[in-house]
Amino acid sequence: MNKLSIGLLIFSGLLNTACVATPSSTEHNVTAQTRKTPKNIIFLIGDGMGLEHTTAYRYYSDDPATKAMETTIFDELLVGMASTYPDDDTVVTDSAASATALSSGVKSYNGAIGVDTHKEPLETVLEKAKKLGKQTAIVVTSQINHATPASFIAHNESRQNYDQIADNYLSNLIDGKPIVDLMFGGGTQYYIRDDRNLVNEFKDYGYQYTNSLQQLDKITALPALGLFAPVGLPFAIDSGDQPRRLTPMAKKALSLLSLKNDKGFFMMIEGSQIDWCAHANDVACAMGELDDFASTIEAVKAFAEKDGETLIVVTADHSTGGLSIGGYDKYIWKIDLIKQIHGSVETISKTMADSKDVVGTWNKYIDFPLTDEESKLLVTASQQKYSVLKQTLLDVINHRTLTGWTSHGHTAGDVQIFAYGVGADKFAGHLDNIDIAKNIFSFLNTKN
Ligand SMILES: [Zn+2]
Missing domain, CATH: 3.40.720.10 (Alkaline Phosphatase, subunit A)
Incomplete structure (x- = not known):
């Protein structure tokens, strides 16, 4: 026990004695320290x-x-x-x-x-x-x-x-x-x-x-x-x-x-x-x-x-x-890319679906460009139902940033x-x- 704790103990002992003398003021006698x-x-x-x-x-x-x-x-x-x-x-x-x-x-x-x-x-x-x-x-x-x-x-x-x-x-x-x-x-x-x-x-x-x-x-x-x-x-x-x-x-x-x-x-x-x-x-x-x-x-x-x-x-x-910080067998997690994403996947994928402009929407919300392969994947997905587009966008972002997930x-x-x-x-x-x-x-x- 250090000197401070001993001091506090003695102090709280004194305080307890004081409290016995004036029980009605217990609440006020309890200081922040004790x-x-x-x-x-x-x-x-x-x-x-x-x-x-x-x-x-x-x-x-x-x-x-x-x-x-x-x-x-x-x-x-x-x-x-x-x-x-x-x-x-x-x-x-x-x-x-x-x-x-x-x-x-x-x-x-x-x-x-x-x-x-x-x-x-x-x-x-x-x-x-x-x-x-x-x-x-x-x-x-x-x-x-x-x-x-x-x-x-x-x-x-x-x-x-x-x-x-x-x-x-x-x-x-x-x-x-x-x-x-x-x-x-x-x-x-x-x-x-x-x-x-x-x-x-x-x-x-x-x-x-x-x-x-x-x-x-x-x-x-x-x-x-x-x-x-x-x-x-x-x-x-x-x-x-x-x-x-x-x-x-x-x-x-x-x-x-x-x-x-x-x-x-x-x-x-x-x-x-x-x-x-x-x-x-x-x-x-x-x-x-x-x-x-x-x-x-x-x-x-x-x-x-x-x-x-x-x-x-x-x-x-x-x-x-x-969640896995680093995924897909690579020993790196691309924080710099994650910081360049300025919308939720829900918002971005909905905007992609509504506007039918996959690449333009990506560039509006995300500061790093799509690769040719990624744009092809997303354009194909945008011609299918919304859930496919959303999942494809997630896959692109998670693979690119090397973020792993095992469950929804x-x-x-x-x-x-x-x-x-x-x-x-x-x-x-x-x-x-x-x-x-x-x-x-x-x-x-x-x-x-
Ligand atoms: Zn939950």
């Missing part, structure tokens, strides 16, 4: 973000002008690894089962939203935080009723029941009120429907509402709801000169949560579309999402650094796509755990995904 239980908890989930994804992001974000390989926020905060298998015989989890494990500390079946294998509701860390009087928030780039956020807020036997899950955000009440004070993401299609306008119902509960990311400033207090797209937000790589959208949403959420924060808050932030790009085997798309997620982690870390009373935990629900689905490799701040040491080493939730619950069972 706090063992975080006041604020920020739980970030990179959906589909495996080990290979964060490693790829290190190479992608490296500054080629320097000789050294710069580390990322992921490298800086790495503390452990987690297994992700669900409670069935598949080994490979989906986002619902994994998010339920991460929200409740109980493993369930693929598709389960906050329910156990008997389809009974499980208490989530967000619900527990709300019961303690903490403020609660979710910030995502998917629709807000997608599997990951839904598993913290709702209880349903199937992630596919989107309307029922959306309704549940208004029927799962604590003290007669909805349990989430701030929700930013997509999903107007589910919240403003012919049969029901849930946005108006939230407004009746006093929620401020906006549907424009550019008008986030118009939200001045909690509770608040922001729905910025019919379903998920556009991919970062398709968002023009504002590719980061999770970052500004998270920053705005932090400023709103800080306005009146006597009991602390619990916030879940999801980089939802790392998974979607990986399902599509679209490497440039995935790098765009990772960049937004990494910058969000940097923003919340800056908050926690200043605040001194916050825990940040970051993990993934599973890995997606079976999830894989069962362990995922990383990153942590910072008060209580971060509890997340070190190998954990199972349910242990992450159990650790968070342990912080929600003690007073300070």
Whole structure:
């Protein structure tokens, strides 16, 4: 033990003595240095973000002008690894089962939203935080009723029941009120429907509402709801000169949560579309999402650094796509080419199909030219159905950049755990995904 730790121990001993004398002021006596239980908890989930994804992001974000390989926020905060298998015989989890494990500390079946294998509701860390009087928030780039956020807020036997899950955000009440004070993401299609306008119902509960990311400033207090797209937000790589959208949403959420924060808050932030790009085997798309997620982690870390009373935990629900950094038996990965791609494969292939101009579209979105062989392949594919064109474009990009993928689905490799701040040491080493939730619950069972 070093001198500093001994000093802190003596100091905390003195503090405990002081607390015995004046028990009513315990909360105020717990300083940032001695706090063992975080006041604020920020739980970030990179959906589909495996080990290979964060490693790829290190190479992608490296500054080629320097000789050294710069580390990322992921490298800086790495503390452990987690297994992700669900409670069935598949080994490979989906986002619902994994998010339920991460929200409740109980493993369930693929598709389960906050329910156990008997389809009974499980208490989530967000619900527990709300019961303690903490403020609660979710910030995502998917629709807000997608599997990951839904598993913290709702209880349903199937992630596919989107309307029922959306309704549940208004029927799962604590003290007669909805349990989430701030929700930013997509999903107007589910919240403003012919049969029901849930946005108006939230407004009746006093929620401020906006549907424009550019008008986030118009939200001045909690509770608040922001729905910025019919379903998920556009991919970062398709968002023009504002590719980061999770970052500004998270920053705005932090400023709103800080306005009146006597009991602390619990916030879940999801980089939802790392998974979607990986399902599509679209490497440039995935790098765009990772960049937004990494910058969000940097923003919340800056908050926690200043605040001194916050825990940040970051993990993934599973890995997606079976990404390989380097593929096809070649010992190289062409990062420089990936950086020259300025649209998702979905956007580029749709534009190719609509315009019937394969080469012109390629040159519009991608800064390196097609080879003659590649143009022939794409022109032939463009005369067939759309799915053939899209797959051919993926094949061209992945072969050219030497990016390997083994699946359009999830894989069962362990995922990383990153942590910072008060209580971060509890997340070190190998954990199972349910242990992450159990650790968070342990912080929600003690007073300070
Ligand atoms: Zn997925």
